[in-house]
Amino acid sequence: MAKSILAVNAGSSSVKITFYTFENPPRAVADAQVSGITAPPASLKYQRGDVQHKEELKEKLSTPQDAFKYILQRCFKDPELSEVASEEDLAYICHRVVHGGDYTTAVEINDETLHHLEELEDLAPLHNFSALEIIRLCKKELPSVTSITYFDSAFHQSLPAHVKTYPINQEVARANGLRKYGFHGISYSFILGAVAEYLGKPAAQTNLIAFHIGSGASICAIQDGKSIDTSMGLTPLAGLPGATRSGDIDPSLVFHYTNEAGKLSPASTKEMHISTAEEILNKQSGWKALTGTTDFAQIAVQNPPSEAHRLAFDILVDRMLGYIGSYYVKLNGKVDALVFAGGIGEKSALLRRTLSEKCQSLGIAIDLEANDQGPEESQTVMDISRDPSKGPRVLICQTNEQFEMARDCARARSGGVDLK
Ligand SMILES: Nc1ncnc2c1ncn2[C@@H]1O[C@H](COP(=O)(O)OP(=O)(O)O)[C@@H](O)[C@H]1O
Ligand SMILES: CC(=O)OP(=O)(O)O
Numbered sequence: 015m016a017k018s019i020l021a022v023n024a025g026s027s028s029v030k031i032t033f034y035t036f037e038n039p040p041r042a043v044a045d046a047q048v049s050g051i052t053a054p055p056a057s058l059k060y061q062r063g064d065v066q067h068k069e070e071l072k073e074k075l076s077t078p079q080d081a082f083k084y085i086l087q088r089c090f091k092d093p094e095l096s097e098v099a100s101e102e103d104l105a106y107i108c109h110r111v112v113h114g115g116d117y118t119t120a121v122e123i124n125d126e127t128l129h130h131l132e133e134l135e136d137l138a139p140l141h142n143f144s145a146l147e148i149i150r151l152c153k154k155e156l157p158s159v160t161s162i163t164y165f166d167s168a169f170h171q172s173l174p175a176h177v178k179t180y181p182i183n184q185e186v187a188r189a190n191g192l193r194k195y196g197f198h199g200i201s202y203s204f205i206l207g208a209v210a211e212y213l214g215k216p217a218a219q220t221n222l223i224a225f226h227i228g229s230g231a232s233i234c235a236i237q238d239g240k241s242i243d244t245s246m247g248l249t250p251l252a253g254l255p256g257a258t259r260s261g262d263i264d265p266s267l268v269f270h271y272t273n274e275a276g277k278l279s280p281a282s283t284k285e286m287h288i289s290t291a292e293e294i295l296n297k298q299s300g301w302k303a304l305t306g307t308t309d310f311a312q313i314a315v316q317n318p319p320s321e322a323h324r325l326a327f328d329i330l331v332d333r334m335l336g337y338i339g340s341y342y343v344k345l346n347g348k349v350d351a352l353v354f355a356g357g358i359g360e361k362s363a364l365l366r367r368t369l370s371e372k373c374q375s376l377g378i379a380i381d382l383e384a385n386d387q388g389p390e391e392s393q394t395v396m397d398i399s400r401d402p403s404k405g406p407r408v409l410i411c412q413t414n415e416q417f418e419m420a421r422d423c424a425r426a427r428s429g430g431v432d433l434k
């Protein structure tokens with residue numbers, strides 16, 4: 015039987031896995047997602063062909079590693095999914111790893127690359143730990159399958175020096191790798207390809223302001239197909255607020271918040287060390303701190319249940335507007351489209367409408383009915399602009415990080431061609 019590619023996307027609140035045929039381009043065979051890991055009970059969405067199934071999970075899945083183990087077993091045991099029943103059916107596993115340090119391309123996991131990634135874990139313990147746990151698990155439980163890691167940061171290697179450099183002592187910066195890396199790059203790469211195709215333009219001539227707004231939220235300015243600025247920084251904490259992240263704050267704030275800021279957080283484990291400051295700003299802030307929920311669907315409503323919900327919404331809108339203004343100017347007003355992606359960007363009509371109304375001065379206007387309707391399940395790009403001749407288009411792109419990885423894997427691996 016032909017072998018498959020398994021693509022794994024461990025996000026901060028969800029784990030999404032998709033099995034693909036190993037052909038170029040790959041075709042999705044089955045897709046399983048556990049979401050709401052940070053807002054139990056977690057829920058499962060499972061799709062095989064035309065069959066879709068959703069359920070609330072009774073199992074306690076509080077980490078991405080547990081969620082991965084659970085969904086992999088469910089897929090292997092599904093008698094209807096005969097294509098993937100065990101390790102023997104897999105050719106490659108593609109893993110999304112958020113922080114890739116100086117890696118500019120995908121890498122195959124071996125002892126040396128795994129060791130290097132483990133060293134990077136110190137720079138991004140909150141974001142790389144789970145992905146590396148999943149990689150270690152695959153190495154142990156599925157030893158014959160080659161694992162390949164794809165990095166969120168790789169897309170942003172084009173950031174100019176004046177954007178990626180922090181104005182601090184440069185010797186210290188170089189010695190510790192302290193610079194802007196930027197994240198959500200696998201998603202931005204998918205968005206760029208899909209939108210360029212939709213617009214009928216070469217990606218290398220496409221200019222976008224793209225939003226990936228999910229539990230973690232970021233914005234990217236893309237000029238001639240390259241990232242020229244993005245809102246996340248050394249870690250995914252910088253920039254926009256998220257489900258449990260503060261986003262940008264005055265860096266001094268944390269020392270006024272607690273005098274334990276530099277101490278090891280009680281959430282640290284033997285394998286993962288994080289400071290109290292990192293724990294507070296990454297895990298105890300954002301919507302959760304303001305409203306008590308990490309579910310933006312409860313916040314982005316016309317009549318919010320409390321003033322705190324309204325404030326959380328207004329804060330996100332305000333911070334996004336700041337970046338839109340800045341990136342519009344950086345792109346010299348030459349913007350093909352504003353693109354909404356990520357769980358919130360794709361699903362919240364209210365967020366899209368509010369931002370579009372506030373960007374009228376840029377010639378932006380949307381079709382309210384199309385915006386409310388949103389894209390069909392199978393529609394990758396949906397145009398919700400009212401009159402594209404007056405300003406940038408407004409698009410919704412259902413991003414697909416698993417497909418982006420599997421496509422690259424299939425392209426690079428079919429016909430004996432090595433990884434690019
Ligand atoms: N209808 C909706 N309106 C607004 N937000 C939504 C809606 N449905 C889901 N979301 C939000 O999408 C977010 C998850 O986005 P996603 O990109 O899948 O997250 P992750 O960061 O885990 O990859 C959650 O905060 C969820 O509340
Ligand atoms: C980089 C990042 O924040 O990822 P996610 O949104 O999947 O948590």
Ligand SMILES: [Mg+2]
Nearest residue numbers: 025026228229
């Ligand atoms: Mg995500």
